[in-house]
Amino acid sequence: MKLTLSRRTERLTSSLIRDILQITQRPGVISFAGGLPAEELMPSLNFAECATESRQYGPSEGETTLRELIARGLSTLGLASTAEHVLVTSGSQQGIDLVGKLFIDEGTPVLLESPTYLAALQCFRVYGSEFYGLPLYSNGIDPDELKAAIVCHRPAFVYLIPSFQNPSGCCYSDEVRRAVAAVLDETETPLVEDDPYRDLVYAPCERTPVCAYLERAPWVYLGSFSKITAPGLRVGYLASSPALFPWFVRLKQSSDLHTSRIGQNWLARFIASDTFEHHLAHMNHVYAERRNTMQAALQLRFEGIAEWRAPAGGLFFWLRLTRDIDTLALLKTALNHDVAFMPGEPFFPVPDLRYPSLRLNFSHATPEKIDRGIAMLSDVLSECIEQATLNPRIRVG
Numbered sequence: 001m002k003l004t005l006s007r008r009t010e011r012l013t014s015s016l017i018r019d020i021l022q023i024t025q026r027p028g029v030i031s032f033a034g035g036l037p038a039e040e041l042m043p044s045l046n047f048a049e050c051a052t053e054s055r056q057y058g059p060s061e062g063e064t065t066l067r068e069l070i071a072r073g074l075s076t077l078g079l080a081s082t083a084e085h086v087l088v089t090s091g092s093q094q095g096i097d098l099v100g101k102l103f104i105d106e107g108t109p110v111l112l113e114s115p116t117y118l119a120a121l122q123c124f125r126v127y128g129s130e131f132y133g134l135p136l137y138s139n140g141i142d143p144d145e146l147k148a149a150i151v152c153h154r155p156a157f158v159y160l161i162p163s164f165q166n167p168s169g170c171c172y173s174d175e176v177r178r179a180v181a182a183v184l185d186e187t188e189t190p191l192v193e194d195d196p197y198r199d200l201v202y203a204p205c206e207r208t209p210v211c212a213y214l215e216r217a218p219w220v221y222l223g224s225f226s227k228i229t230a231p232g233l234r235v236g237y238l239a240s241s242p243a244l245f246p247w248f249v250r251l252k253q254s255s256d257l258h259t260s261r262i263g264q265n266w267l268a269r270f271i272a273s274d275t276f277e278h279h280l281a282h283m284n285h286v287y288a289e290r291r292n293t294m295q296a297a298l299q300l301r302f303e304g305i306a307e308w309r310a311p312a313g314g315l316f317f318w319l320r321l322t323r324d325i326d327t328l329a330l331l332k333t334a335l336n337h338d339v340a341f342m343p344g345e346p347f348f349p350v351p352d353l354r355y356p357s358l359r360l361n362f363s364h365a366t367p368e369k370i371d372r373g374i375a376m377l378s379d380v381l382s383e384c385i386e387q388a389t390l391n392p393r394i395r396v397g
């Protein structure tokens with residue numbers, strides 16, 4: 001049967017992460033691939049108390065109590081946002097999708113960090129965007145390069161993840177945050193700031209949202225409860241400048257009417273309880289330990305093969321390989337040895353800024369598995385380099 005589908009489907013790519021995640025479910029595989037929180041740290045979900053009130057259809061904007069709690073949290077970050085400008089979404093991924101629907105037509109220019117979040121690329125691509133990449137440095141993007149790119153490409157918006165970026169772990173300095181906001185204000189370019197990792201923090205780090213420094217430019221701020229509670233709940237949120245907000249509500253209505261009320265009501269209770277701060281502190285303590293374990297293992301095994309910085313927060317190490325290795329082929333070999341990682345290449349919006357790299361998640365595996373998995377991965381990598389040296393037809397830098 002011949003199906004006649006939309007042109008959009010031609011731009012639909014399958015998510016490499018999802019494909020890899022399927023393989024890593026295999027028993028015995030040590031996976032550093034997905035951005036998965038540790039199950040043993042997730043709060044237990046008891047919906048008994050909120051089930052009755054959650055049965056009926058609810059408002060598209062979200063549950064009032066949760067929106068108020070979110071708005072209060074945003075105010076403490078310097079984001080002048082009221083509950084009326086907070087929309088609860090089905091994960092922050094839905095916020096990304098609504099941004100795509102609102103701003104992107106075929107050929108619409110979008111400016112993003114290079115590398116950046118794979119599923120944002122996937123989503124914006126479906127709507128037909130044209131990507132332009134901004135290189136990431138240790139303190140964030142370069143505000144002068146941002147200005148030049150805006151002047152040259154006139155993007156519909158700039159998509160940034162300034163705190164504990166996925167995949168690089170980069171956290172913008174305060175100076176860069178302010179300078180980026182000044183450029184966006186001057187050029188009146190909308191900012192989409194994606195901030196799902198801000199509460200996972202292991203070392204002092206500036207985390208004021210760039211949106212909080214904006215005075216004129218339109219903005220969208222995306223938050224998530226996935227990484228700090230349970231991603232299966234699928235609850236995130238979007239706050240925006242007032243002129244954009246009614247558009248998002250209408251788009252949300254036409255997407256799924258509203259986010260599950262059970263999850264929202266459970267979250268509102270959990271966030272308001274005394275347990276929440278303890279839970280967050282414990283999660284950060286355990287993840288800091290796992291980060292330190294991975295850092296020590298990498299220092300032992302990856303010196304000279306890769307360059308990296310221990311991230312101050314978030315869930316990932318980003319390794320820039322010192323030799324030109326095909327990391328997709330490396331992944332296949334690694335999976336045969338029961339260890340998984342995310343190849344870096346798909347995270348780059350444009351090929352010219354690409355370099356050989358790996359993303360390693362440290363939140364999901366236990367410290368013992370981290371030690372073992374990094375040793376296995378370094379063996380696979382050394383073997384691959386050795387074979388490439390023996391066989392010069394395989395490309396090695």
Ligand SMILES: Cc1ncc(COP(=O)(O)O)c(C=O)c1O
Pocket residue numbers: 035090091092093094117161166194196223224225226227231235236
């Ligand atoms: C940068 C970034 N944005 C958004 C998301 C989506 O998260 P959620 O579970 O809230 O949809 C992720 C998940 O990994 C992410 O890394």
